[in-house]
Amino acid sequence: MSKRMRKPKRKSRSTGWEDFLARAWAMEIEAAERYASFADAMDQHNNREAAELFRKLARIEQLHADQLLEENPSKRAPVLPPGGLRWDGGEGPETAAPSELHYRMQPYHALQIALACEKKANKFFAGYASRTADAKVRKAAREMAEEEAEHVRLIEDWLKRTPVPEKDWQHDPDPPLVSD
Amino acid sequence: MSTAAAAAPLTWQAFKSDYKPIWCPGCGDYSVLASVTKAFAMLELLPENVAVVSGIGCSSRIPAYTNCYGFHGVHGRALAAGTGLKIARPDLTVLVAGGDGDGYSIGGNHFLHACRRNVDLTYVVMDNHVYGMTKGQPSPTTEPDWSSKLSPGGTGLRTFHPLVIALAAGANFIARAFSGDPNDTAQILAEAIRTPGFSFVEILSPCVTFCPEQREWKSLVRPAPVAATDDPVRAARRILTDDGFNIGVLYKGGRKPYQPLLGRATKRLADLEAEFAI
Numbered sequence: 001m002s003k004r005m006r007k008p009k010r011k012s013r014s015t016g017w018e019d020f021l022a023r024a025w026a027m028e029i030e031a032a033e034r035y036a037s038f039a040d041a042m043d044q045h046n047n048r049e050a051a052e053l054f055r056k057l058a059r060i061e062q063l064h065a066d067q068l069l070e071e072n073p074s075k076r077a078p079v080l081p082p083g084g085l086r087w088d089g090g091e092g093p094e095t096a097a098p099s100e101l102h103y104r105m106q107p108y109h110a111l112q113i114a115l116a117c118e119k120k121a122n123k124f125f126a127g128y129a130s131r132t133a134d135a136k137v138r139k140a141a142r143e144m145a146e147e148e149a150e151h152v153r154l155i156e157d158w159l160k161r162t163p164v165p166e167k168d169w170q171h172d173p174d175p176p177l178v179s180d
Numbered sequence: 181m182s183t184a185a186a187a188a189p190l191t192w193q194a195f196k197s198d199y200k201p202i203w204c205p206g207c208g209d210y211s212v213l214a215s216v217t218k219a220f221a222m223l224e225l226l227p228e229n230v231a232v233v234s235g236i237g238c239s240s241r242i243p244a245y246t247n248c249y250g251f252h253g254v255h256g257r258a259l260a261a262g263t264g265l266k267i268a269r270p271d272l273t274v275l276v277a278g279g280d281g282d283g284y285s286i287g288g289n290h291f292l293h294a295c296r297r298n299v300d301l302t303y304v305v306m307d308n309h310v311y312g313m314t315k316g317q318p319s320p321t322t323e324p325d326w327s328s329k330l331s332p333g334g335t336g337l338r339t340f341h342p343l344v345i346a347l348a349a350g351a352n353f354i355a356r357a358f359s360g361d362p363n364d365t366a367q368i369l370a371e372a373i374r375t376p377g378f379s380f381v382e383i384l385s386p387c388v389t390f391c392p393e394q395r396e397w398k399s400l401v402r403p404a405p406v407a408a409t410d411d412p413v414r415a416a417r418r419i420l421t422d423d424g425f426n427i428g429v430l431y432k433g434g435r436k437p438y439q440p441l442l443g444r445a446t447k448r449l450a451d452l453e454a455e456f457a458i
Contacts, residue, residue: 040200040201041201041203042205044200044201047205081222082189082192082224083219083366084218084221087363090360090362090363091362091363097360097398098206098207098210099206099388099398101206101388102205102206103205103206103389105205176204176316
């Protein structure tokens with residue numbers, strides 16, 4: 001989404017514990033669902049490597065969501081609006097945009113998408129911590145920001161171990177657009 | 181809106197079917213599917229009270245990916261089928277969906293008359309300016325200088341302007357949305373469904389396979405600078421002078437929807453079946 005498309009930040013946003021938990025949990029769930037749909041799309045196009053990586057990322061995000069519930073005293077999933085939560089900037093900060101995909105993409109590209117999402121998540125929690133007046137929420141948001149920063153480091157390491165695609169990775173010897 | 185659930189509202193995920201979409205990775209239609217299901221959930225509808233009707237094309241696969249009743253019809257005839265369904269079953273929420281080729285070329289005439297009739301349904305066009313399913317031919321909304329292997333040098337033809345045509349033909353609700361912003365698109369769709377009469381929502385939905393340059397749409401779209409108007413003259417001026425990237429509800433009229441009195445069926449289904457038997 002363009003900068004021009006971004007909406008101004010809402011002034012009267014709730015920063016209570018319930019809102020924080022709902023957003024933190026929804027963010028992980030939305031990210032997990034999106035990665036799972038990416039994996040399905042890659043499977044449909046026989047791009048097994050990218051599919052496998054997206055499925056792994058989906059599992060990781062689901063695990064984060066489950067951990068959040070585990071650490072929540074009530075252990076219950078927050079009740080979200082039927083259409084999902086509304087976010088500044090369109091979708092959840094950790095939700096990757098479908099337009100980032102390419103049918104010939106490689107694990108390296110998938111990790112770059114994940115890296116950008118983790119950075120946005122880190123920024124989101126850091127911002128949340130700075131805005132809230134609730135000490136409990138601030139502490140939790142700071143912890144989450146640190147956790148996301150750790151994820152950024154993990155993915156950066158993962159990227160170092162992942163082959164960098166060749167320049168012409170998009171080249172398809174049997175392209176979709178042909179005219180014989 | 182025709183129906184609402186009495187029990188706890190369903191989540192948007194409950195409106196998705198188990199079929200995995202087979203669109204190209206990066207296609208905007210994935211997000212449109214999410215927006216459609218989110219709109220249904222926001223309105224607290226039930227899948228059994230919703231029908232998604234389509235024609236032919238990549239985007240017309242959408243009924244299969246929802247958990248609602250679906251009708252994947254004939255090329256360009258989605259609006260005809262949707263209109264018939266809504267007239268016969270006014271209790272249903274009918275959403276008709278398709279692409280720019282299906283809706284503006286093959287189904288162009290149905291589009292005009294659906295706007296004119298103003299039956300209470302919502303028409304979603306996922307506009308990517310190209311026939312994707314048949315490998316990249318120019319559509320009515322393709323820019324005249326869009327050059328490809330199938331249209332070297334471009335068609336040189338003036339593009340079809342669906343929003344202003346819808347307005348002139350009598351559509352009661354006109355909006356433009358962008359697939360890259362699925363949550364705002366869901367809001368627009370919910371408002372379209374909620375508004376009585378024929379609601380037309382054009383969703384810019386990039387085809388990254390045949391028009392990779394459309395990935396840049398995300399940096400071109402912006403919220404429409406003014407709120408929706410109920411004045412068709414003002415709306416026409418705005419729509420005609422914008423660059424095609426203003427997003428939001430652009431026109432919202434107050435025309436009464438068309439709903440004829442339903443007569444009693446004179447034939448049973450079995451009679452009709454016998455009539456058509458070969």
